Amino acid sequence: MMLRITSAFKQVLVIIVKHRPFLALVCTISAMVSGFLAPLAIWVNSQIIDLGLEVASHKLSFKNYIPYLILFGISLLMPQIITTIKTTYLEPATELIFSTSLKKDLIRQLEKMSYEHFENEQSLEIMDKTFNRLEESATHLFPNYFFRMIATTISLLGILFLFFDIRWWLPLTLLLPFFLDSYFSTKDQFDIYQEMDAYWQREQRYTILGKMLRTRKSVTENQLLQASNYLVSTYKSRLEKRNKEFEHYYFLNLTRHFLRQNIMRFSQLINVLILLFIYYRGDIAIGVLLALIMAIFSSLWEDLYSLKNIVKSLGVHVKTFDYYQAYLQLSQDEYGMIDQIPRTCSVVFDDVCFTYPGTTKQILKHVSFKIEAGEKVALVGQNAEGKSTTIKLLLGLFKPDSGQITIDGQPLSAYTQAVREGLFGTVFQEISKYDISVNDNIGLGDVSQIGNRELILEAAKKANLEKIIDKLPEKGATLLSREFTGGVDLSGGQWQRLAIARAFMGEKPLLILDEPTSQMDPVVESQIYSDFLAMSEEKTVLLVTHRLGATKITDRIIVFSGGSIIEAGTHDELVDKNGLYAEMFQSQQQWYDVKEGA
Numbered sequence: 363m364m365l366r367i368t369s370a371f372k373q374v375l376v377i378i379v380k381h382r383p384f385l386a387l388v389c390t391i392s393a394m395v396s397g398f399l400a401p402l403a404i405w406v407n408s409q410i411i412d413l414g415l416e417v418a419s420h421k422l423s424f425k426n427y428i429p430y431l432i433l434f435g436i437s438l439l440m441p442q443i444i445t446t447i448k449t450t451y452l453e454p455a456t457e458l459i460f461s462t463s464l465k466k467d468l469i470r471q472l473e474k475m476s477y478e479h480f481e482n483e484q485s486l487e488i489m490d491k492t493f494n495r496l497e498e499s500a501t502h503l504f505p506n507y508f509f510r511m512i513a514t515t516i517s518l519l520g521i522l523f524l525f526f527d528i529r530w531w532l533p534l535t536l537l538l539p540f541f542l543d544s545y546f547s548t549k550d551q552f553d554i555y556q557e558m559d560a561y562w563q564r565e566q567r568y569t570i571l572g573k574m575l576r577t578r579k580s581v582t583e584n585q586l587l588q589a590s591n592y593l594v595s596t597y598k599s600r601l602e603k604r605n606k607e608f609e610h611y612y613f614l615n616l617t618r619h620f621l622r623q624n625i626m627r628f629s630q631l632i633n634v635l636i637l638l639f640i641y642y643r644g645d646i647a648i649g650v651l652l653a654l655i656m657a658i659f660s661s662l663w664e665d666l667y668s669l670k671n672i673v674k675s676l677g678v679h680v681k682t683f684d685y686y687q688a689y690l691q692l693s694q695d696e697y698g699m700i701d702q703i704p705r706t707c708s709v710v711f712d713d714v715c716f717t718y719p720g721t722t723k724q725i726l727k728h729v730s731f732k733i734e735a736g737e738k739v740a741l742v743g744q745n746a747e748g749k750s751t752t753i754k755l756l757l758g759l760f761k762p763d764s765g766q767i768t769i770d771g772q773p774l775s776a777y778t779q780a781v782r783e784g785l786f787g788t789v790f791q792e793i794s795k796y797d798i799s800v801n802d803n804i805g806l807g808d809v810s811q812i813g814n815r816e817l818i819l820e821a822a823k824k825a826n827l828e829k830i831i832d833k834l835p836e837k838g839a840t841l842l843s844r845e846f847t848g849g850v851d852l853s854g855g856q857w858q859r860l861a862i863a864r865a866f867m868g869e870k871p872l873l874i875l876d877e878p879t880s881q882m883d884p885v886v887e888s889q890i891y892s893d894f895l896a897m898s899e900e901k902t903v904l905l906v907t908h909r910l911g912a913t914k915i916t917d918r919i920i921v922f923s924g925g926s927i928i929e930a931g932t933h934d935e936l937v938d939k940n941g942l943y944a945e946m947f948q949s950q951q952q953w954y955d956v957k958e959g960a
């Protein structure tokens with residue numbers, strides 16, 4: 363534990379010292395001064411009372427009393443001055459540093475993080491907790507706890523010395539009950555953090571529906587389906603279940619605290635009685651008695667509690683830094699040295715096996731195939747056979763358990779990040795719809811050319827989007843959003859064409875379409891595919907589709923079943939073979955016949 367605490371403090375101090383060493387200096391000095399003030403105040407108070415009595419009985423001249431009055435004034439004013447420095451300068455200034463520096467580190471790490479973490483619950487928990495808690499925990503550690511730990515330690519040593527000076531064992535009667543109390547409450551608190559942590563997953567499950575219900579898509583869909591009442595009441599009953607769990611846990615927490623919180627009160631009473639007894643025996647003056655009794659109830663009490671609270675709540679912030687470390691260690695994509703984007707690309711899967719991280723079912727089983735540079739290939743099969751998984755592996759979103767995947771003869775990790783960004787033009791079923799203009803939405807396919815209207819127009823033409831853009835109120839400059847006045851939303855099929863245009867940006871040698879036309883009429887879809895393949899020229903194309911009308915025009919079809927390739931060949935070859943492909947094609951053919959006949 364000590365190691366984790368030290369490491370967390372080290373991390374925040376390194377950031378502060380790197381950015382503003384002056385803040386670390388101000389914090390340390392003001393904490394030290396603050397620490398000396400409490401014992402000084404006790405001593406000054408005792409002198410003020412005892413010497414004040416002597417002044418009153420003319421045993422001491424008022425002139426000699428003045429330095430004590432000055433010290434009394436200083437001990438009264440200084441704590442407020444230091445608190446002001448801390449709250450109005452130190453705290454806001456460090457907050458700014460953390461919010462900039464930590465956010466930058468978090469985002470930088472996110473940029474290179476392997477995609478697999480975004481589909482892994484354990485990694486998502488680490489990311490969520492780090493993003494939500496890190497800045498807050500950092501500001502708790504510095505300046506808050508850092509300041510309080512220095513100030514309280516010095517102050518406690520000073521005060522305990524004053525007690526030690528009277529009887530050597532007095533610090534023990536003060537500290538023992540404190541240690542007992544601290545042990546119980548710290549243990550309770552750490553147990554609670556453990557419990558709270560375990561709540562994350564359940565909390566996610568209880569509240570995820572609520573997040574969904576707030577999205578525009580779900581509001582529209584629910585209004586149509588009249589499903590709101592059902593979904594809202596499901597959400598409500600989940601929340602009620604969650605509240606019951608939390609209430610139970612709060613109750614447990616309350617009883618634990620109630621049983622143990624009075625240890626320190628008894629110790630205060632006992633120590634006051636001891637001091638009265640020592641005074642009664644004439645071993646201390648009245649000023650010392652009163653100042654020490656006051657200290658037991660004020661500064662000493664505050665110091666002990668401050669220390670206890672720091673230890674108690676340190677756990678959650680130290681834990682945040684554990685998550686931060688785990689976050690920094692989440693694996694990143696590997697990049698190599700090849701810095702030229704190949705003009706044309708072959709793709710080879712060599713005996714690839716794959717199981718999703720955190721699961722046991724093997725999804726791809728010894729998959730091998732080669733796609734020549736410039737070839738147009740369709741991956742087909744029934745649901746959940748591993749087609750999209752094959753695409754995810756090809757894109758490098760996941761790594762195979764065994765086997766090798768090469769692009770133009772090289773594994774993906776041999777290419778630089780810039781080349782990898784320029785290799786694939788992708789269109790998925792779930793299209794990213796950005797609330798920006800049509801042109802910019804297309805331009806995102808190659809951000810370096812986002813202002814190049816000619817290229818964007820060319821990509822739009824290739825995706826047959828030109829006429830649709832022409833009809834928009836402000837053509838390519840039209841904002842694609844219902845959230846803005848004057849914004850327009852496209853239909854599902856139009857968005858899919860826009861996504862295809864996006865894939866054509868940047869002359870990417872590998873085009874990957876994973877069911878991108880599901881929202882289109884099958885006949886229109888066939889037309890789009892034939893236009894698309896004609897426009898793809900020498901690019902290599904991988905097409906995942908359930909609609910087998912489109913596969914006829916590809917060079918080759920690969921059929922997946924149970925995570926393996928069971929057939930491969932041209933449309934005619936596979937129809938002649940009379941296997942799974944022929945069966946799937948025949949069951950869809952009537953549909954095309956009716957459509958074409960109509």
Ligand SMILES: Nc1ncnc2c1ncn2[C@@H]1O[C@H](COP(=O)(O)OP(=O)(O)OP(=O)(O)O)[C@@H](O)[C@H]1O
Pocket residue numbers: 481718721725743744745746747748749750751752
């Ligand atoms: N992130 C994931 N974690 C765990 N399992 C996953 C993940 N993504 C997909 N799977 C599982 O992998 C299997 C293959 O899914 P995949 O999406 O590759 O199939 P598919 O052939 O593309 O299916 P469809 O035609 O329905 O899109 C499915 O059983 C699916 O549940």
